[in-house]
Amino acid sequence: EQLEGMRLTSAVDLFSWGAVMVFAATGREAFPGPTQAARIARVLSGQADTDGVPESLVPAVRACLTGDPESRPDARTLLDHLVTGTALSPQESAGAVPQSGPTLVEGVDDGATRRQDPARPHTPYAEAGSGPMPHTSSGAQAPPAAPSGEQAPAPSGSGDQAPPYYFAGRRLRTVQELAHAMQENWTDAVRVMSDAQERATLGAWIIDDLNDTLVDRSLFRRQVSDANAAVATLIAQARPDLPPVFRGHDCSIAGLSRLFEDPRPLLSGDPRSNELGLLARPEVLRTMSQHGGPDAGALRTLADDLVEAERVGARFHQQLAQGLSGWRGTQNHVDPAVILVFLLHSDLVRKPDPGARPGVGEWIEILWARVERSAGAARAGHAAAVYGALETVSVLAHQREQWLSQHRTVAEQQQTLAVQGDSDEGFRRGKVLLYWSTGICLFLTLVTSDVASVIFLSAAIASGIGAVVVASTHTQRFGSAHERKWRSHRAAQLPRVRTSLDSGLQNIERDLAEARRICSTG
Template structure:
């Protein structure tokens, strides 16, 4: 599982920019601090040499250049020069002398008060400018916001896309978990609303230091984003209300960036934006860019995220018109006075064809969205009719006539009279089925048809009576309950164990962040594997076992990281990153469980050797979780290795300089003492001359004269020696100051080095236990 980053790439100049040092390294490229001939500093990003021959990577790199050029330079790092067609493509942008928002919050803590308001206004304005250029960033996160002295700048358009029908309708899932909108996680059609959701998630982090949808594992974070509520504790008033509106699960209910910008600029601290009522003006906005095909009305948020004009999210059925008996909120269908599906069937086309066995086998259904794998026709697998598997509970064949008296259910312009055929059609038309389960009205109509019209008892009622947090899981559950004889499919992709093993045989996307990585994360969920186990096949028990192993593995990896962060000083600010998709990849393909590449960094190599002891000493599935934890901690290991090199290098530098300073200062002190005493001896010259006229022994004046003469010679010699060996007075004073500083630095450096060595020793004890 080697990282495809080229290890030997070391260039000195690119496009007229002299590369001074590395600023950071990612899956696709490395960023250097460059200097032009006129002294201009730039951030120079080079595509890794190992990716330069990949046409798709070159296309993505060229798109990044194009996206950045389309956006106004006041809110992004201005492009100075670029050459996406070079042998090793590169882009040079202005160097922003400031930390990322991620690093700033980790170092200095969350933002509050006016500082937070300035940040929210600056980033919202930048977002509005980005969308005005017809661009969707799709990976807005704290690491992609630089805090320049003149305001925040958004960087890294590596996965951004223009708002065009040819680009945003793709089903590839890209982004960073924790800052991705629900529709982005599910691979649905993306609009500029995903950036608004990400902006709110970033602001929650900036204001609290935690994610908006925290969780102990990635699977838990994904589940909370898809169906849970954000953690906005402590974020009240206008700001909290704005965040709630931006974090709405429904993209159309979020404000657009221009409206958001007006909200954060105009709303005073502690005030709540005015709700759109009667005579109040409600701003009407259009999604930015050429992709805008509809207009929606953005309503300023209230302090209660659940309160919306005309919408009550706590009810399953909608509010009934005047004169119609009210709907019991615990019921899915209407009252007994009307046929439960009458309103639904009235809107269906009258000439919709019947869904027959022939129609199913001949494949009249559209393929899965995004060109994903579409399951073969029913004849390609054993079915209930063939007798290979016993029919599911409540299953009725197409000719049984049991459901003949009930009204049909319309799906993809076809009429269905029994759930079995409908379940198969939904599996083959996954995108349309997701719409049914994600829209309360459609889901209620389906539930009414099954339970009231057909009297079906095979399907779990909670699918229709509770809020659906993940429509994809709901579709998978419905199909598995009604047609367990069908092969397992998820999001239009075959997910038999063989297919899963093949998909997860290459963990490269998980390490580089390629679009397939998040698709793999969506598959690597224990709850999904348990649903798939309901399909009647020899693999059912294996799905259950795999779900339990995935749970245990991910928990083990998270526990290991918890031990390290609690007991090691250098790990305290690190975040757990145990990718469940990587755990699943290692469970399905144990031969992939090898230590990560250290890229020739001896410091990283030492940490990997220490941590991998826990992997080697553990058994499956815990070993897979530990291995995923090591891979997820590579960024931490690289930072620790850099810190160790700095502290040890600085310690060696200061200690060596300190020893030299001590010797020089001692020589200065010795020559100074000699000069001092020689100056005193010069007193013997005038004293000896005075005593020559006095009636005393002649030997005393002569002795004093000789002492004075020797003192003069010693003074000249000591002075010249000090000047030659120790320098002039200014240099000697600077040396004394340097020694004073080194005396203060050495204890701190010694403590830092000892802390690093203590962490290494403690890590060995943790991983060997």
């Protein structure tokens, strides 16, 4: 018993050494997974994610991280291997478990149920002729076979003794077959994952009938908010050997570069923008990176850059909304699909064309200064933010142009009304003078002698005629008394209107100045 305890302690220590070596070489866990259950399944499977570990250390690390403690080398063997390069060999078993025959069941031709043939060692998936070895979300192989002589369940995902599952008109026996069929029939797969009852039926087959340890069981035990992502996760975990495909689209770096080669459809509301928007998500790119192809690392990097670019673009919009009064309450969107275009094609990061819209060019010049000051993911994020703000820029520029036009109109009206007011006042005074002159002459006519009264009468008649002519001309040129009163009221209001327009234009100019400061110092 003491010997057995010492041997198990040594196995645990070597397992820890292997996990530390993976983390030191890659900065990642040796057994990553989206959930605790997935990580436990990977530990039990005994195959770590050693991508990035130096090739010279991979055999030793894999040997120490195998799921069966009996199969790990002892410390002396590991040390000899690391120092002299001698071959690794597992520990000798101190107490072998007596072998027993298979469980016999009447009516079964081979006499065994849900077990692996004890006469031959566990055969990896790739060697069994069914394709590459199954992996979990980050590439872990299926769990090893039970010790020789013990009754063992069927290998994870094999389904040799399990009932079949019918999908898209096909009779499937393994999770691997299902994953391949789902990738080829994505619409049917989404329909299954979207329907709670269908998903529960599939989960029962995978979990209960197959006793699968490859696929994250939370896919079937939680509410699925994104059926496409759930399908992609199942495929990547069950068949990481398949090429990265999402909704029928090639998601290798070359495939994504072809899909995201032009930002214009995304900006114009083209129907393709919705489809590309489903692809341009960090979680989708990370799921695609779980396929063990040459682009796995580049897809992970692309996902990280997309997250950073979205954060940078959103922060840029937040700065503008906080600093500029005209931006408050505006809805500006940083489109991840546009970011992906710029990340995959840095040469397409170009200043938007302002067209013939007055004032738009000035705003674009100001905002684009932030793009020119950035590099990498930040440059793509800032450029996408500028493209996402084009509608706001157009509204602000149009508003500024309207206010300038109104300001010019009000100024012209003020000048016209001022001239009209002076002329109107002249006519009014002339009429008053002539009316008084007529009245005075008529009065003098009554109080003077005959000769003088004739003279004053003539003067009264002339003044009266002049008053009538002036009054008629006044009405023709300046309208009725009501119209002249309205014009006078309008002339009194215009200074207040002009003051309001002046204030609005000053706010716009302050926004432009603050935008220049933000974009040049951020």
